[in-house]
Amino acid sequence: MDVEAKKRQAAEGALEHVEIGSVVGVGTGSTTNHFIDALARIRHRIDATVASSEATAALLRERGIRVSDLNSVDEVSLYVDGADECTHHRQLVKGRGGALAREKIIAAAARRFVCIVDDSKLVDVLGTTAPVPVEVIPMARGYAARQLVSLGGNPFWREGAVTDNGNAILDVHGLDLVAPAETESILNQITGTVANGLFARRRADVVLVGTGSEVRILS
Numbered sequence: 572m573d574v575e576a577k578k579r580q581a582a583e584g585a586l587e588h589v590e591i592g593s594v595v596g597v598g599t600g601s602t603t604n605h606f607i608d609a610l611a612r613i614r615h616r617i618d619a620t621v622a623s624s625e626a627t628a629a630l631l632r633e634r635g636i637r638v639s640d641l642n643s644v645d646e647v648s649l650y651v652d653g654a655d656e657c658t659h660h661r662q663l664v665k666g667r668g669g670a671l672a673r674e675k676i677i678a679a680a681a682r683r684f685v686c687i688v689d690d691s692k693l694v695d696v697l698g699t700t701a702p703v704p705v706e707v708i709p710m711a712r713g714y715a716a717r718q719l720v721s722l723g724g725n726p727f728w729r730e731g732a733v734t735d736n737g738n739a740i741l742d743v744h745g746l747d748l749v750a751p752a753e754t755e756s757i758l759n760q761i762t763g764t765v766a767n768g769l770f771a772r773r774r775a776d777v778v779l780v781g782t783g784s785e786v787r788i789l790s
Contacts, residue, residue, distance in 0.1 A: 575605075576783070577691075578601060578602040579781070580689075583609050584781075589649060591617070594619050594644045595619075596621045596651065596652075596677040598650070599624040599627050599674065600668045602687050607630050611635060618637070619637040621639055621641045622638050624668070624669075624735055626668075627670075641680060647682065649684075650685070652665070652674055653692075657692050658696070666704030666740070669732055671740075671766050672706050672734065685776065690787070698745075704741070704742055704743070704767070705719065705740065706734055708763045709737075709739050711762065712741065712763075714762070722757065724746045725744045725745040726743045727741065727744070
């Protein structure tokens with residue numbers, strides 16, 4: 572089974588976690604797009620969605636799914652999103668699609684976070700295959716990069732990329748991520764940083780892994 576089929580397999584599995592009459596948070600990326608296609612089939616069962624990016628909001632509306640602002644809903648019962656990397660402890664690196672800050676906000680607000688990935692995203696230690704994105708206020712880009720270097724990182728400006736919040740992204744290679752929750756907290760303290768792509772303090776509650784033969788569940 573090819574990678575897209577595995578992504579679709581995991582996305583289909585997430586439908587089982589959608590509650591009737593609920594508000595569903597929806598992430599950003601190719602795997603999440605498969606979830607949106609699946610969610611469209613049961614859109615009449617949910618109250619609304621909250622989107623992590625303008626691109627996701629546009630796709631949801633295109634599929635006839637209601638999109639609400641996070642500030643206008645009482646509760647997000649479920650957040651579904653993909654990941655760039657995932658450990659067996661359900662800790663994640665996210666943000667390749669540039670929506671990491673909004674993804675982190677919805678994940679924090681959601682009662683339950685279900686991550687959907689294909690099996691190529693599983694790693695023993697975060698940072699093995701993907702850099703850690705860090706969203707920074709544009710004027711702080713150089714300062715933040717120097718601070719990241721002092722922490723052992725090798726940051727690269729994602730030139731031309733602007734987040735929905737109007738910020739820049741630094742993709743950081745080489746960080747020591749043996750204790751990702753601690754590193755996440757340290758990165759949060761860099762002045763000018765909006766968010767980073769480590770989801771270790773608020774990790775996924777459940778990870779659905781498309782393997783081709785089955786959907787493997789990490790919980």
